[in-house]
Amino acid sequence: MRNALKLVAVAVAAVVVAGTATAQSTADDIAKYREMIADGNPAELYEMQGEELWRTLRGPKKATLEKCDLGMGPGVVKGASARMPRYFKDTGMVQDLESRLLTCMETLQGIDPKLVIDGKFNSGERKTMDALVAYVVTHSKGDAIKVDMSNPKMKELYALGERAFYYRAGPMDFSCATCHGEDDKRIRLQDLPNLTTHKGAAAGWGSWPAYRVSNSQFWTMQHRLNDCFRQQRTAEPIYASEVTIALSVYMAAKANGGEVMTPGLKR
């Protein structure tokens, strides 16, 4: 299975490269790739690992995550990520999927969140996080994005997220809006969703976390945001920090009613 998927990934890379010979956008190439692998997505490997990790005794407390409450009750994974970020009474905080998983890992398994927060993408506990995220988000695929905005904390984070979205800073004066504030724009051949509209937010928010063909990696939303801030030339956002949650609330609220397409498949 692993090999077969690797082969497909190579074939796709070829499609994507060949595609640059015409002035069409990357989206067309990705569409071709999707057809090639029918309804398979290399993210399945991460999902399988994640399912196993969910049930594995880990951490100083030698416990599983089977009692983890993602907002739908202990252990319920189905539909959970479609409703996140959300306000959690027990922590008194709005949490996205990744920060909530950190809470579960800490309280149930005794794993120090710092291992993820101060870690590196694609290694150690962040790699564990990738797999867990892939597992959880697959169980909302096809659902409607359904983020409950009635809680005052959610409203506040939306307002903060909107401010973060337009916040220009750094040597290039960029904000998220520079690249994601208008319809039908691209950088090179990469289409940029207009995240200030329902349509664009549903397409962008609704298709992450995703498997990235160009580097054969599964990226969570925290990873996606980190790389956009890198391109924005800001300082580095701290993993699961307030700004990442606020931007997630902003995008998810705009996307409300759209379709969850996770795990997505991307360039």
Added chain:
Amino acid sequence: MKMKLIVPLALAAVFAVPVHAASSDELDMKAREMMKDSFKETGIAKKHRMLQLDFQEACSQAKLPPTAVMKQIEAEQMKTIKWPSDGKYYGDWKEGEKIAISGRGLTWRDKADAENGGGCYNCHQLSHNEISYGTIGPSLLEYGKLRGNSDEMVKYTWGKLWNAKAYNACSNMPRNGDAEILTEQQIKHLMAYLFDPESPVNKR
């Protein structure tokens, strides 16, 4: 350029328990705190990058600032433009092409002494030959051929490359010269790329 000093608002954070919906001013303060506290320094990407210049702050909303504010920003930005020290506006278009293609530089993975690219192709169509171009900015195909090389056009273009905000306060285009993204010599190469009749921008 002058950095805006952001006063720590620790008190506000302590008292702003959300028993009531926060006012717009309170949210502005919280957002500023958030933009300070949510980031860390990595490599060359220092934390002070999260502070805003005055015009950056004025241009940080969905709406453009009022015309008068825009005019004032443009006048201030105009003063930052350095004209070529030897009076020569053009370098080598072949070098210019490399700079236009490269989008490298200034991220937390880049080295301090690395030469930055202009990233022009991220946002603009330029040459007849390069079809992988972005659309955040207008097409600059046949720039020199279409606009000619009057003193006025040459000076405008130099100024635009040095500091795009001098002509449009909230432009999406970076201030290549003013923010020290590109050197004077690199901007000369880009000028040649835009204006030289032999450059693939103008010659099919």
